Amino acid sequence: MTTLAIDGLQSRAVEAAPSITRILANASMNVNGLIPLWFGEPNVPTPRFICDAAAQSLSAGETFYAEGLGRPFLRETIAEYMTALYNQKIGADRIAVTVSGGNALNLAFQTVLQEGDRVATLTPAFPNLLAIPRLQGANLITHELELKDNSWYLDVDVFLEKTRDAKVVLINSPSNPTGFMLERSEMERIMKVFRQRGTWLISDEVYARTVYDRKVSPSFLDVCEPEDRLIVINSFSKAWAMTGWRLGWLTLPPSLTPVVEKIEEFSVACAPVFAQRAGAVAIREGEDFIAQTNRNYQTARDLVCEAFNPLPNVLNPLPQSAFYAFFKVEGVTDTVSYARELIDTVKVGLSPGEAFMMSEPGWFRLCFAQTPDTLSDALGRLVKKFR
Ligand SMILES: Cc1ncc(COP(=O)(O)O)c(C=O)c1O
Incomplete structure (x- = not known):
């Protein structure tokens, strides 16, 4: 349907692709017990x-x-x-x-x-x-x-x-x-x-x-x-x-x-x-804070590796920096549908690789800036699903 109200607008703005992650997140707002690992930010508030x-x-x-x-x-x-x-x-x-x-x-x-x-x-x-x-x-x-x-x-x-x-x-x-x-x-x-x-x-x-x-x-x-x-x-x-x-x-x-x-x-x-x-x-x-949070991220990164690396169908390159795991689940051909399935079945929110222009299907981003308890819970659910 064409709406008259948007006639004549800047076409690049109108045609800009919406964020896939944002669409998934908005649609899952009310899912009880969902662990959202799709957005990229520290899990702690700004230091006092x-x-x-x-x-x-x-x-x-x-x-x-x-x-x-x-x-x-x-x-x-x-x-x-x-x-x-x-x-x-x-x-x-x-x-x-x-x-x-x-x-x-x-x-x-x-x-x-x-x-x-x-x-x-x-x-x-x-x-x-x-x-x-x-x-x-x-x-x-x-x-x-x-x-x-x-x-x-x-x-x-x-x-x-x-x-x-x-x-x-x-x-x-x-x-x-x-x-x-x-x-x-x-x-x-x-x-x-x-x-x-x-x-x-x-x-x-x-x-x-x-x-x-x-x-x-x-x-x-x-x-x-x-x-x-x-x-x-x-x-x-x-x-x-x-x-x-x-x-x-x-x-x-x-x-x-x-x-x-x-x-x-x-x-x-x-x-x-x-x-x-x-x-x-x-x-x-802020140097002590940076050092401490980096140690926490390193612990979290280790948890992700311990969970995913033994799985033969998961490819999990070690992230050298930042606080994301970007990993592939073999056999997944429709990444966005699979991300939806993860929300519905194990209640974990991941970002599909397409959001980052990854050409190959089956890739997901997981932000591991989380407490060890929450992250372990999410990883346990994902491992059960991927196995
Ligand atoms: C690579 C990269 N650049 C820039 C930004 C923007 O950061 P901000 O606008 O919060 O300073 C982000 C945020 O996730 C990012 O991942």
């Missing part, structure tokens, strides 16, 4: 000391508009944090505070993308990474990661060949949903070629701190020059359990900062000051 900083800011009357690029205290704090993490001087002039990682991605594309430009990205991918450039008129080129010896793998040579005509390349490492991480030497090779070609690189590093065998994931900032065409996306959502706060940041080449400032002004104007106060405290005092 971070909330207190916001409460104090509100009590002090910090309820006004602020600078589009963020309050100087937060830009300075982020710049110091990035400088310490990546062992190179990153000035506050390169930092733009944003209203979430999602907002940061939108701003990055708005800054560099023109209608019809080719944008390349890796799949399987967080759906927004494809939806955002598509909504802004990009022609998408996708390249699927391979599985080698039960590990995700990127053939850098093939990827570089495939991205030859791309104006912008978006890389998400550590990756949602696979936990795949590029190593520094691979980043170095990619950066070198993109520098020669003049390709823009948008590097989504929102899971930089959710890693198991090191303090921080390798970053393109480790291998870049300040004026390289590199925009790095970060967020407070995952590492500091602040998904509902909507706070993130961009690290930019200095000459791009004034352009982003204008665009930020025309979209959200600025991030709320009380959230920025909370963000600064999170960065300064």
Whole structure:
């Protein structure tokens, strides 16, 4: 049925594919006893000391508009944090505070993308990474990661060949949903070629701190020059359990900062000051929290492996980072129907691989940021079903 009310609307918006996971979740709202493992967020609320900083800011009357690029205290704090993490001087002039990682991605594309430009990205991918450039008129080129010896793998040579005509390349490492991480030497090779070609690189590093065998994931900032065409996306959502706060940041080449400032002004104007106060405290005092939650995620990841790895029909590559298992159940040909069946029969909510542009059927994403009890309960139900 055509509705007159939507005639003349932006066709890319009207035609944008709805989120498969959201459809499943909405339809299962009232299922009693359902364990939802489909959304990607920490299971714990934001730590108290971070909330207190916001409460104090509100009590002090910090309820006004602020600078589009963020309050100087937060830009300075982020710049110091990035400088310490990546062992190179990153000035506050390169930092733009944003209203979430999602907002940061939108701003990055708005800054560099023109209608019809080719944008390349890796799949399987967080759906927004494809939806955002598509909504802004990009022609998408996708390249699927391979599985080698039960590990995700990127053939850098093939990827570089495939991205030859791309104006912008978006890389998400550590990756949602696979936990795949590029190593520094691979980043170095990619950066070198993109520098020669003049390709823009948008590097989504929102899971930089959710890693198991090191303090921080390798970053393109480790291998870049300040004026390289590199925009790095970060967020407070995952590492500091602040998904509902909507706070993130961009690290930019200095000459791009004034352009982003204008665009930020025309979209959200600025991030709320009380959230920025909370963000600064999170960065300064949050290292113990990050270490503890990563230990918890590691325990949870072990539980998933103990449950799935003995099953001959389940392929469960070990996630190197982030808090998702992305696994395959052999013999499943209709992933979305099977995800529905899991809701109806064992009452566990998983995200089907199609939501992440996985070409092969039978893949699911499970967020293991859960208490051991809830996760064990869910895994027990799934194992019974998969067996
Ligand atoms: C890869 C990736 N990038 C960006 C985001 C956006 O994070 P937020 O908007 O909560 O900062 C997410 C959220 O799940 C993500 O997984």
